[in-house]
Amino acid sequence: MFIDEVEIHVEAGKGGDGCVSFRREKYVPRGGPDGGDGGNGGSVIVVARQGVDSLSALAHRRHWKAKNGQPGRGANCHGASADDLLIRVPPGTVVMDAKHGHVLKDLASDGDQVVAARGGKGGKGNTRFKSATNQAPRQSTPGGQGEARTVRLELKVIADVGLVGKPNAGKSTLLSRLSRARPEIAAYPFTTKHPNLGQVQIDRDRSFIMADIPGLIEGAHAGVGLGHEFLRHIERAGILVHLVEPEPTDGTEPAVNYRAIRDELRQHDEQLGRRPEIVAVTKADLPSAEEIQRELAEELDRDVLLISAVTGQGLNMLVGAIARELQGDEQPW
Ligand SMILES: Nc1nc2c(ncn2[C@@H]2O[C@H](COP(=O)(O)OP(=O)(O)OP(=O)(O)O)[C@@H](O)[C@H]2O)c(=O)[nH]1
Ligand SMILES: [Mg+2]
Numbered sequence: 001m002f003i004d005e006v007e008i009h010v011e012a013g014k015g016g017d018g019c020v021s022f023r024r025e026k027y028v029p030r031g032g033p034d035g036g037d038g039g040n041g042g043s044v045i046v047v048a049r050q051g052v053d054s055l056s057a058l059a060h061r062r063h064w065k066a067k068n069g070q071p072g073r074g075a076n077c078h079g080a081s082a083d084d085l086l087i088r089v090p091p092g093t094v095v096m097d098a099k100h101g102h103v104l105k106d107l108a109s110d111g112d113q114v115v116a117a118r119g120g121k122g123g124k125g126n127t128r129f130k131s132a133t134n135q136a137p138r139q140s141t142p143g144g145q146g147e148a149r150t151v152r153l154e155l156k157v158i159a160d161v162g163l164v165g166k167p168n169a170g171k172s173t174l175l176s177r178l179s180r181a182r183p184e185i186a187a188y189p190f191t192t193k194h195p196n197l198g199q200v201q202i203d204r205d206r207s208f209i210m211a212d213i214p215g216l217i218e219g220a221h222a223g224v225g226l227g228h229e230f231l232r233h234i235e236r237a238g239i240l241v242h243l244v245e246p247e248p249t250d251g252t253e254p255a256v257n258y259r260a261i262r263d264e265l266r267q268h269d270e271q272l273g274r275r276p277e278i279v280a281v282t283k284a285d286l287p288s289a290e291e292i293q294r295e296l297a298e299e300l301d302r303d304v305l306l307i308s309a310v311t312g313q314g315l316n317m318l319v320g321a322i323a324r325e326l327q328g329d330e331q332p333w
Contacts, residue, residue: 004155006058007098010117013041013068013082015143018123021074022136032135034076035126038143041119042066042082046153048091048107053197055089055155066117069143072125079122087116090155098150116151120144159197159211161322162234164265165243166257167215170282172196173309174243175212178319183212190215202323211237218260221268231268239325240265240277241318244304246292247283254281254292255299278321284308 016038023031044066064087070079089095095104095114105114121144129137163171167189175181179198184191196212213234220231234240242261244254258279266273279300281293285308297304305321307314 004055005153006055007150007152008058008061008087009063009148009150010044010087011063011065011148012043012117012119012146013066014146015039015041015120015122016069016071016079017142018125018128018140019072019074019077019079020126020138020140023075030136033126033130033137034074035140036072036074036076036078037125037128038072038122039069039079039081040122041069041143041146043084043115043119043146044087044117045084045113046087046089046093046095046105046107046116046151047113048093048110049088050091050110052088052090055093055153058087058089058153066119066146068146069120069122071143072123072140076125076127078125081122082119084119089153092156094154094156096152096154098152104151117147117149120146159234159237160208160326161200161210161239161241162237163210163212163241163243164216164234164261165282166245166248166252166261167191167217168249169215169243169245170309171212171215171243174282174307175210177309177312177315179210181212200319200322202319206323208322208326210241216261216264218264220264231265231272235269235272238276239322240272240275241322242277242279243282244279244292244296245283246281246289247286255296258296258300276325278305278318278325279303280305280307280314280318282307282309284313285311 018038019035021035023034066085067082069082072079091110094106123141123143126137126140129139165171172183172185172192175198178200181196181198183196192214198210199207200210201207244258284306293304293306305314305318307318
């Protein structure tokens with residue numbers, strides 16, 4: 001399952017208590033204080049790591065507790081500090097305080113991290129309280145409490161380009177052809193149940209992230225089908241690529257399908273309706289594809305590409321058009 005929102009409870013470790021102890025050795029009468037300090041409690045740290053691709057692993061475990069620091073001991077032994085507990089999340093995860101709603105940190109890139117709960121400091125042993133006037137202190141301090149809080153993690157899928165279209169339009173096939181992503185592909189609608197991301201190379205130094213979301217159907221903005229939950233992922237995409245199937249198996253008209261998706265996008269979010277859009281008729285290898293493309297271009301009075309993820313036809317043009325749009329180049333293609 002692709003999980004993009006979770007709430008977890010994090011609890012840092014308590015600091016170890018300081019120790020009260022006195023040196024007791026043969027031939028050393030009234031040895032001084034030798035109680036060591038407690039170790040620090042472990043903190044809970046949320047860290048963004050490339051390669052972690054969803055919050056799924058966190059959905060199964062609500063409580064995350066770091067270990068306590070060890071208490072100090074005699075002979076001036078300090079207690080060991082506990083290791084920090086690392087919670088690995090994908091880059092693009094926003095860490096929030098669930099109770100107060102404020103953002104602790106937006107972990108945008110690989111390696112970004114935030115202390116979600118700070119470990120308690122170790123207490124001081126009685127050695128620390130030794131002074132000229134008090135040679136045999138019986139004082140020590142307890143270890144500090146670790147912080148605890150509920151944090152909310154939200155993964156913002158950051159895609160440059162969002163693929164939209166009816167179920168079965170060929171979105172996943174296109175993504176698999178253009179990137180190394182391997183989404184499930186099948187000859188029936190609603191194959192894709194969660195967003196897939198892939199990195200598409202334009203040339204040696206330039207690339208963009210493309211998101212494939214579940215197919216949209218009428219009523220998607222109101223929660224029908226699967227795509228609605230994921231429309232918010234493409235809210236952040238700069239460009240939409242709208243795929244239109246030339247020969248829908250349900251016998252519907254390509255142009256009608258195109259309009260239906262446009263309506264869903266607009267009704268979900270007015271902004272989304274105004275996003276730059278590249279339209280492409282898919283499955284160019286099918287006999288009717290070329291004619292459908294011509295008709296659609298005429299009807300919409302705009303450019304419509306013709307592509308086939310199977311034969312590769314038109315894919316360079318599509319990537320070129322996306323690249324130009326990403327650069328903000330108004331040049332017509
Ligand atoms: N002939 C032909 N078939 C294609 C092409 N692209 C995709 N298909 C087929 O169309 C069917 C649907 O493809 P998918 O990529 O799963 O479609 P989708 O848009 O991701 O569908 P959902 O995930 O269900 O919304 C599969 O049987 C593909 O093999 C193409 O360029 N030519
Ligand atoms: Mg799919």
